[in-house]
Amino acid sequence: MDQKKTAYLGLFAAIAIIFGYVESLIPFFAGIPGMKLGLANLAVLFVLERYTWKEAALVSLVRIFVVGFLFGNGSSIMYSLAGAALSLAVMVFVKNKVGFGHLGVSVAGGVSHNIGQLMVAIPATHTVGLLYYYAPALMVSGVVTGLLIGVLTREVLKRIP
Structure with missing residues (x-):
C-alpha cells in the first residue's frame, strides 16, 4: 500500500471514528434502543467506491474496535462486527454483481447491517420474538437511514476527487 493511500484510509477511519463517537452521544435514534443513523458508514461507502472491499473492511474494522473500546463494550463490538460483515458482503455483491448505484448499495447495506445484528441478538438473548x-x-430504519447515508455519500463523492 502506498503512502498516499495509507494516509487517505487513516483519514477516513478517523472520520468514521468521529461519526461513531457523535452517534454514541445520541442515546436512542427514533426512540428505538440500539438504532443508529449509521453516519460512520458514509466513510465506509466512500472507501468502497474509491478503493476496494478490502480497504472498506479495514476502515470498518478500525472504526468498530476503536469506537467499541472507547465508547461501548464487548457486546457492542460483537453486534457491530456482525452487522458490518454482512453489510459489507451484501454491498459488494449488489454493487459488483447486481449493478446497484450508490443509493441501492447504501440501502442494501443498512438493511443487511440490521439483519446481521439480529442474527447475533436472537441466539444471545434466546428470544426468537425479536424477528x-x-x-x-x-x-x-435500514431503508430510511440507508437512503440518507446514500444521498450524503453521493454528495461527498461529487465533491472529493
Whole structure:
C-alpha cells in the first residue's frame, strides 16, 4: 500500500471514528434502543467506491474496535462486527454483481447491517420474538437511514476527487 493511500484510509477511519463517537452521544435514534443513523458508514461507502472491499473492511474494522473500546463494550463490538460483515458482503455483491448505484448499495447495506445484528441478538438473548417485534422496525430504519447515508455519500463523492 502506498503512502498516499495509507494516509487517505487513516483519514477516513478517523472520520468514521468521529461519526461513531457523535452517534454514541445520541442515546436512542427514533426512540428505538440500539438504532443508529449509521453516519460512520458514509466513510465506509466512500472507501468502497474509491478503493476496494478490502480497504472498506479495514476502515470498518478500525472504526468498530476503536469506537467499541472507547465508547461501548464487548457486546457492542460483537453486534457491530456482525452487522458490518454482512453489510459489507451484501454491498459488494449488489454493487459488483447486481449493478446497484450508490443509493441501492447504501440501502442494501443498512438493511443487511440490521439483519446481521439480529442474527447475533436472537441466539444471545434466546428470544426468537425479536424477528416479529423488532425486525420490522429495523428493516424500515435500514431503508430510511440507508437512503440518507446514500444521498450524503453521493454528495461527498461529487465533491472529493
